[in-house]
Amino acid sequence: MKHLREPRPALRLRRRVLQTALGCLALPFVPALAWADEFEGDPLKSFAWPGMRREFLGRDARVTWDDRRVVVEGPRFAEDPMNVPISVRVDAALGPVQEILVLVDRNPIRKVLSYEPQQALPRIAFRFRLEQGSPVRAAVRTADGRWHVGSAFVASTGGGCTVSGVTRADGSWSRTLGEVSGRMFTPTQDATRLRVRVMHPMDTGLVAGIPAFYLSRLSLRDGQDRELARLASFEPVSENPVFSFDFAQPPEGGVFIVGNDNNGNRIRSRLQ
Amino acid sequence: MRARLARRALSCACLAAMAAPALAQQVDTQRLDYGLVARALAPQVWVVEGANADFSPANGCNIINTAFIATGQGVLVINTGPSRLYGEQLRALIARTTTEPVAQVVHLNLHPDYFLGNQAFADVPRLATESTRAGIQAEAASYETNLYRLCGDWMKGTETLHPDKTFDAAARHGRWRVGTREFEWWALQGHTASDLVLLDRVSGVAFVGGLVFADRIPTTPHADVPAWLASLEQLRKIGLKTVVPSHGPVHAGDRGLEQTQRYLQWLDSSFSAWAEQGLEMNEALRAAVPAEFQAWAAFDTEYLRNLVHLYPRYELRALGPARP
Numbered sequence: 001m002k003h004l005r006e007p008r009p010a011l012r013l014r015r016r017v018l019q020t021a022l023g024c025l026a027l028p029f030v031p032a033l034a035w036a037d038e039f040e041g042d043p044l045k046s047f048a049w050p051g052m053r054r055e056f057l058g059r060d061a062r063v064t065w066d067d068r069r070v071v072v073e074g075p076r077f078a079e080d081p082m083n084v085p086i087s088v089r090v091d092a093a094l095g096p097v098q099e100i101l102v103l104v105d106r107n108p109i110r111k112v113l114s115y116e117p118q119q120a121l122p123r124i125a126f127r128f129r130l131e132q133g134s135p136v137r138a139a140v141r142t143a144d145g146r147w148h149v150g151s152a153f154v155a156s157t158g159g160g161c162t163v164s165g166v167t168r169a170d171g172s173w174s175r176t177l178g179e180v181s182g183r184m185f186t187p188t189q190d191a192t193r194l195r196v197r198v199m200h201p202m203d204t205g206l207v208a209g210i211p212a213f214y215l216s217r218l219s220l221r222d223g224q225d226r227e228l229a230r231l232a233s234f235e236p237v238s239e240n241p242v243f244s245f246d247f248a249q250p251p252e253g254g255v256f257i258v259g260n261d262n263n264g265n266r267i268r269s270r271l272q
Numbered sequence: 273m274r275a276r277l278a279r280r281a282l283s284c285a286c287l288a289a290m291a292a293p294a295l296a297q298q299v300d301t302q303r304l305d306y307g308l309v310a311r312a313l314a315p316q317v318w319v320v321e322g323a324n325a326d327f328s329p330a331n332g333c334n335i336i337n338t339a340f341i342a343t344g345q346g347v348l349v350i351n352t353g354p355s356r357l358y359g360e361q362l363r364a365l366i367a368r369t370t371t372e373p374v375a376q377v378v379h380l381n382l383h384p385d386y387f388l389g390n391q392a393f394a395d396v397p398r399l400a401t402e403s404t405r406a407g408i409q410a411e412a413a414s415y416e417t418n419l420y421r422l423c424g425d426w427m428k429g430t431e432t433l434h435p436d437k438t439f440d441a442a443a444r445h446g447r448w449r450v451g452t453r454e455f456e457w458w459a460l461q462g463h464t465a466s467d468l469v470l471l472d473r474v475s476g477v478a479f480v481g482g483l484v485f486a487d488r489i490p491t492t493p494h495a496d497v498p499a500w501l502a503s504l505e506q507l508r509k510i511g512l513k514t515v516v517p518s519h520g521p522v523h524a525g526d527r528g529l530e531q532t533q534r535y536l537q538w539l540d541s542s543f544s545a546w547a548e549q550g551l552e553m554n555e556a557l558r559a560a561v562p563a564e565f566q567a568w569a570a571f572d573t574e575y576l577r578n579l580v581h582l583y584p585r586y587e588l589r590a591l592g593p594a595r596p
Contacts, residue, residue: 185550
């Protein structure tokens with residue numbers, strides 16, 4: 001794990017003194033004060049974080065750094081910056097999860113997706129475009145409104161967001177737009193997994209002359225049309241995205257996926 | 273008499289050298305000197321061995337084995353290395369090693385370290401199959417950028433000088449006469465869309481390019497695993513004697529071929545099983561890999577690349593056809 005910047009010794013000392021002092025008091029408002037350093041406690045010490053926290057989590061957001069219970073996994077380096085696999089797993093000990101928000105510090109577009117697991121397990125896997133080496137964050141909002149943030153660092157030689165995808169480059173995207181393939185799997189004893197691919201060029205808007213064009217909303221529904229989980233996805237998600245959604249039990253009466261892109265094209269498919 | 277003794281001493285030296293691991297070349301990163309050494313594998317046949325590792329500035333990004341053969345009517349060069357500097361140093365090494373002038377160059381596939389030394393061979397014909405020539409046309413610009421990023425100063429002044437003559441491989445297999453020597457060649461595929469294999473008939477030295485990796489994780493940016501495995505079966509039937517792979521040590525017989533085969537078979541069956549089980553890429557990346565493969569050179573980086581290149585194909589097969 002690469003540290004973006006080593007804290008100065010004086011700062012480190014000051015923080016230790018503060019932490020000790022606050023630890024003794026154990027007050028409920030500790031988090032707001034604990035970030036006496038300029039990185040607000042970010043273990044990866046990214047200068048981008050405080051601004052991201054304000055923009056995406058809220059000015060008064062309460063943040064707990066928790067790599068143990070919010071596990072973000074990625075490769076050490078991005079061999080294919082157009083398709084960087086990320087998986088997020090939230091420990092059941094955190095209780096019910098309202099939202100999993102995935103953010104990337106050094107991407108020109110930082111918000112990758114927002115997942116509301118509802119009836120599903122708080123886990124998601126997908127691939128995204130990475131512009132340069134960067135921390136990848138999963139911010140998990142629990143019922144009490146608190147954010148629990150886990151991170152991973154993915155190194156890269158760069159260039160994922162500003163290059164056209166394969167189907168955009170060869171023009172074949174229009175023939176397959178919105179087509180869906182997917183299947184239920186049993187990767188482990190305790191989970192049923194839906195893996196689904198939706199054909200979409202997922203244009204970031206950062207390639208000259210090609211406006212942003214991306215899947216913006218996907219809803220997973222059971223056989224009775226009850227919503228199981230909801231996903232808002234944004235420009236950085238990879239072309240023809242493959243998502244993995246986990247459930248404790250196989251959904252009743254099969255699964256439907258419905259949704260649309262930012263141009264209003266609809267997706268509706270029965271998966272199982 | 274003395275000549276015969278010298279020859280016998282030479283052939284003994286060759287056998288000893290073949291049995292021993294390749295000598296490390298003395299890379300000088302200050303002077304940008306690759307320290308290239310020509311090792312005779314047979315009379316008039318030399319190999320120039322790169323590090324058995326991944327690209328890094330410390331090894332000058334010299335991870336390829338190139339070769340040259342004095343044919344009696346000029347030298348045939350097999351692959352020209354990763355950079356202009358390499359090409360120049362290789363050309364100087366050839367001039368120090370044999371009195372014959374360089375007559376032509378052949379590229380066994382489209383990968384960057386097979387041709388980026390071409391600027392030092394601008395005055396001779398440079399051959400590649402039609403498919404490899406087309407591949408170099410398409411990929412050269414991104415190779416240059418990538419290698420500059422990975423290797424830094426070693427790449428100074430490197431620009432692609434394309435192969436300018438087609439090696440006619442339409443027959444898939446044939447004989448090719450160069451000077452006094454005859455080569456048997458096979459146009460195979462699987463490591464890339466076109467993998468040329470050359471066998472020097474007199475010495476029995478086979479130049480197998482990227483189809484065989486020895487003690488090293490294979491590279492797969494253009495791989496088609498089933499086609500690759502079929503090509504290895506074909507190579508096995510030839511009965512290889514002295515094998516010069518592009519990556520990993522020169523060795524005797526099918527050792528490297530069998531390693532590559534075992535690895536690709538494991539990759540194929542594991543990726544297929546994991547995809548059927550529904551593993552996503554990070555889970556697959558962290559799944560157990562046999563100790564044998566973990567011990568090979570470049571495992572840390574190359575296996576991750578293999579998975580990123582190839583696993584999506586297995587995933588798609590497991591997901592089934594797309595429907596509106």
